[in-house]
Amino acid sequence: MKALRCRECGREYPLVATHVCEFDFGPLEVVYDYGRIKKSLTHEAIQSRPHSMWRYRELLPVAHGPTVGCQVGFTPLVKADRLAKALGIRECWVKNDTVNYPTLSFKDRVVSVALSRARELGFTTVACASTGNLANSVAANAAAAGLKAYVFIPADLEQGKVVNSLVYGARVVGIHGHYDEVNRLCAEIAGKYGWAFVNVNMRPYYAEGSKTMAFEIVEQLGWKVPPHTVVCMASGSLLTKIHKGYQECIKLGLAAEAEYQIHGAQATGCAPISIAQKAGLDFFKPVKPNTIAKSLAIGTPADGFYALKTMKETGGSAEDVTDDEIREGIRLLAECEGIFSETAGGVTVGVARKLIASGKIPARDAAVLCITGHGLKTLDAVNGAVGHPREIKPSLREFEGLLEAESLSTVNT
Amino acid sequence: MPTKIRIPTPLRKLTNNEDVVEVSAATVGDAIVALQSRYPGIQERLLDDTGAVRRFVNVYVNEEDIRFLQNQKTQLKDGDEISIIPAIAGG
Numbered sequence: 001m002k003a004l005r006c007r008e009c010g011r012e013y014p015l016v017a018t019h020v021c022e023f024d025f026g027p028l029e030v031v032y033d034y035g036r037i038k039k040s041l042t043h044e045a046i047q048s049r050p051h052s053m054w055r056y057r058e059l060l061p062v063a064h065g066p067t068v069g070c071q072v073g074f075t076p077l078v079k080a081d082r083l084a085k086a087l088g089i090r091e092c093w094v095k096n097d098t099v100n101y102p103t104l105s106f107k108d109r110v111v112s113v114a115l116s117r118a119r120e121l122g123f124t125t126v127a128c129a130s131t132g133n134l135a136n137s138v139a140a141n142a143a144a145a146g147l148k149a150y151v152f153i154p155a156d157l158e159q160g161k162v163v164n165s166l167v168y169g170a171r172v173v174g175i176h177g178h179y180d181e182v183n184r185l186c187a188e189i190a191g192k193y194g195w196a197f198v199n200v201n202m203r204p205y206y207a208e209g210s211k212t213m214a215f216e217i218v219e220q221l222g223w224k225v226p227p228h229t230v231v232c233m234a235s236g237s238l239l240t241k242i243h244k245g246y247q248e249c250i251k252l253g254l255a256a257e258a259e260y261q262i263h264g265a266q267a268t269g270c271a272p273i274s275i276a277q278k279a280g281l282d283f284f285k286p287v288k289p290n291t292i293a294k295s296l297a298i299g300t301p302a303d304g305f306y307a308l309k310t311m312k313e314t315g316g317s318a319e320d321v322t323d324d325e326i327r328e329g330i331r332l333l334a335e336c337e338g339i340f341s342e343t344a345g346g347v348t349v350g351v352a353r354k355l356i357a358s359g360k361i362p363a364r365d366a367a368v369l370c371i372t373g374h375g376l377k378t379l380d381a382v383n384g385a386v387g388h389p390r391e392i393k394p395s396l397r398e399f400e401g402l403l404e405a406e407s408l409s410t411v412n413t
Numbered sequence: 414m415p416t417k418i419r420i421p422t423p424l425r426k427l428t429n430n431e432d433v434v435e436v437s438a439a440t441v442g443d444a445i446v447a448l449q450s451r452y453p454g455i456q457e458r459l460l461d462d463t464g465a466v467r468r469f470v471n472v473y474v475n476e477e478d479i480r481f482l483q484n485q486k487t488q489l490k491d492g493d494e495i496s497i498i499p500a501i502a503g504g
Binding site: 008019020021022023024025026027180181184187188191192283285286288300302305 | 419421422423424426432458467468469470471473476478480481496498499500
């Protein structure tokens with residue numbers, strides 16, 4: 001780490017807890033000394049380290065190594081042959097962050113970085129504005145690190161996500177309003193109290209954690225950048241950081257120079273970035289979210305502008321899917337690969353299907369789908385849409401009757 | 414018609430560390446002009462060369478994003494509150 005730099009105007013700032021340029025409010029980003037990193041971060045060095053996201057620690061913004069979430073990451077990259085067939089593409093991979101440690105979403109990556117850095121900067125209270133997954137991760141990782149946590153969420157969040165924050169002893173504040181309103185309030189709170197807000201004043205550090213998903217994909221593919229990557233978009237941050245991660249791998253010689261496209265996925269009920277991309281615009285219009293994909297329900301996406309830029313630069317596309325298509329995507333991933341994703345993953349699968357059908361992702365190619373959170377967190381979204389158990393008495397005759405009825409109905413259909 | 418404007422941390426150096434400033438203005442655009450006359454230099458932090466609100470600046474009137482209202486033409490009435498807030502990453 002050398003400094004923080006504004007992505008808009010290039011002004012530099014010291015490595016403290018601050019997130020926007022004082023001049024134009026542009027987001028600040030960590031600057032690294034790549035020349036130096038290239039000397040130590042080799043294939044051999046990485047492969048000799050533990051299987052966690054911290055095996056790429058030179059590319060993460062902490063001064064003295066991780067102290068929170070040392071086991072996070074290195075989730076499976078699953079070769080999804082059955083899903084590939086269902087989607088009509090030659091080769092498909094699922095980056096399975098539904099089993100990330102400890103809270104079953106990709107947010108454990110960003111929180112591990114943010115809290116490790118927050119400790120280095122001397123904070124004892126951490127906080128976040130969240131659509132749920134981030135709240136779970138901040139609550140859990142703060143508990144394990146002995147930090148005090150405040151998490152702010154929309155009050156109407158899925159019960160699974162609320163309980164998953166409360167259980168760790170975090171102070172959970174439900175706001176009557178959607179995420180953009182939670183965000184606005186948190187920006188004001190962060191300005192007033194001396195807390196480490198992971199996605200406000202700690203954002204430059206926090207956001208870098210997402211790159212590890214890209215590093216792992218590259219390593220798990222045998223040090224190759226995949227030709228297509230499909231990523232869901234809420235603020236759009238993950239999509240831009242996957243791109244940055246691939247770029248860093250190429251820059252450092254960890255992967256060969258390659259053409260690749262990054263595609264963005266949103267829910268039709270909250271699709272400001274997708275709408276703008278499809279209209280060929282480089283700016284988005286904010287929307288009021290209304291979708292079952294609550295973890296993606298950000299109507300004013302902070303990184304929307306850069307997400308559009310990333311898709312344009314890589315030749316990627318955006319698309320969006322309805323609530324029914326989201327449920328269908330969740331089912332498809334579960335039935336083909338045995339992976340139960342939350343609604344955001346249903347969005348990614350549904351959008352991948354659309355992009356393959358329209359030829360924007362050619363059927364002869366290979367694609368990686370980034371699946372970011374576990375389905376047990378959003379049971380309400382699919383409850384009732386995946387059938388019901390058939391109930392019988394504990395009698396063999398009844399069971400055989402059931403089987404017979406089933407085989408008849410199979411024959412009939 | 415006094416309107417309260419909440420000043421975000423990055424801009425308080427320009428407002429002598431005041432976090433709330435009161436101005437009299439008929440619209441959001443007028444409020445920015447009034448702010449500029451009292452705290453020279455603040456306008457170019459909020460607006461780009463074309464006079465539009467900068468990409469990473471969000472402006473709210475009574476908690477509503479002005480992009481859902483009439484942007485800088487949004488009318489102000491007595492007791493309205495304007496918040497100026499940098500965009501934030503997701504969660």
